[in-house]
Amino acid sequence: MSTATVKLWGTVIGYISMGHGERYARFEYDPAFVDFRIEPAPIQMPLDKGYIYQFTDLHPRSFHGLPGMIADSLPDKYGNKLIDVWLNQTGRKKTEFNAVDRLCYTGARGMGALEFVPVIETETTKDKNLEIRDLIDLASMAFADKETLNTKLTPDKEGNTLLDILSVGTSAGGARAKAVIAYNPETTEIRSGQLDLLPNFEHWLIKFDGVAFSGDWGLADPSGYGLLEYSYHLMAKACGIDMMESRIFSENGRNHFMTRRFDRDEEGGKKFVQTFAAIEHFDYYESGVYSYEQLLTTMRKLNMSQSAIEEQFRRIVFNVVGCNQDDHVKNFGFMMDRQGNWDITPAYDLCHAEGSDFTRFHQLSINNKTSDFILEDLKHLAKFARLPRNREKIVLEQTVDAFSTWYQKAIELDIPKALQDHVLSTLRLTW
Incomplete structure (x- = not known):
């Protein structure tokens, strides 16, 4: 039996356990936490003393x-690959290391604010500069050749090992190869994001450019994807969408997209965050099953403001005009403050996505459609969102105006020509 105590902001909120060989864990809130009347999972797991939650219907x-x-709190594709390498290095069997064990491996290093104890001890992370080149090498080997990676993880002549940097990759969510880092904007110095911040350092996330087969759905990202995502960040800011500060980190001819973490405050404190998928128990792999109407309904269930609803509508229009068809249920987040009030997170993962089997159409529907949208569909959604009359036209016009400048921006950023042409051919600029 694997058991973990779950903590939020230093307070025990509950306990999670899973027997070896079992497929589904059991969770129970701590009775003392229930008395606080703060609901971290109000829709699917409301506070209930003594009730044991188990969800056998979830895939x-x-x-x-x-x-x-x-x-x-679990790592996704890339982080799990790195954990599998660590398991092999330490002689553990993947089949005997269940989801609760992986939570304990994550410990206090995960995205968001949840922490899990007891922590499975790993090699101590050292406070030293990180070389992006080494992180890229690790990521490429993780996706391509585990045997090569296992060899690379042996100590080098200086007594160091790439195990030192495993921790910065296993914590971040998503399929794409990335790392949580501490970044000094003045010196561009990069250190581990798992340690207390040094003066002038900030919590950032970096997505690696030039790593084969690290994209969502197991596909390869095109060359220049970091520049492409940065160009979409600029479009989002032009549309008035709330996003964290972002920039490009260039090295060895590669351009990596970086963004400040919204789950950390200025002092490094943790913010409690949940995805749309988590809070509603919606399956990330179910393409086209869920809708933007459901997203807005969830926001109302969480008593979010009308201004938050309108901000979400603006992001939806951005996804439609910009052809971001990787708009799945994990790419929308909510955050809860210490009083139990909910809001939307800053927007994230806003980037062009079109072409594969999974992103051939939008993941979330509007008016029962995942493609071939017309103005009436946006008008329907605006009415559903209870927006002022004709607001959808204003938001659409602002978004189209912003994306009308995209091609020039792509040229300025030196995005590869083939990628420029593909993106431009899919933008929805005429309505």
Whole structure:
């Protein structure tokens, strides 16, 4: 039996356990936490003293036998690959290391604010500069050749090992190869994001450019993807969308997209975050099953403001005009403050996505459609969102105006010509 205590901001909120060989974990709130009347999972797992939650209807491929609130803390594709390498290095069997064990490996290093004890001890992270080149090498080997990676993880002549940097990759969510880092904007110095911040350092996330087969759905990202995502960040800011500060980190002819973490405050404190997938128990792999109407409904269930609803509508229009068809249920987030009030997170993962089997159409529907949208569809959604009359036209015009400048911006950023042409051919600029 693997058991973990779950903590939020230093307070025990509950306990999660999973027997070896079992597929589904059990979760129970701590009675003392229930008395606080703060709901971290109000829709699928409301506070209830003595009740043991187990969700056998959730597909293991998405939730790994865990409740949504807890499953959000697990690493995704890239992080799990790195954990598998660590298991091999330490002589552990993957089949005997269940989801609760992976939570304990994550410990206090996960995205968001949940922490899990007891922590499985790993090699101590050293406070030293990180070389992006080494992180890229690790990521490429993780996706391509585990045997090569295992060899590379042996100590080098200076007594160091790439195990030192495993921790910065296993914590971040998503399929794409990335790392959580501490970044000094003045010196561009990069250190581990898992340690207390040094003066002038900030919590950032870096997505690696030039790593084969690290994209969502197991596909290769095109060359220049970091520049492309940065160009979409600029478009989002032009549309008035709330996003964290972002920039490009260039080295060895590669351009990596960087963004400040919204789950950390200025002092490094943790913010409690849940995805749309987690809070509603919606399956990330179910393409086209869920809708933007459901997203707005969830926001109302969480008593969010009308201004938050309108901000979300603006992001939806951005996804439609900009052809971001990787708009799945994990790419929308909510955050809860210490009083139990909910809001939307800053926007993230806003980038062009079109072409594969999974992103051939939008993942979330509007007016029962995942493609071939017309103005009436946006008008329907605006009415559903209770926006002022004709607001959809204003938002659409602002978004189209912004994306009308994209091609020139792509030229300025030196995005590869083939990628420029493909993106330009899919933008929805005429309505």
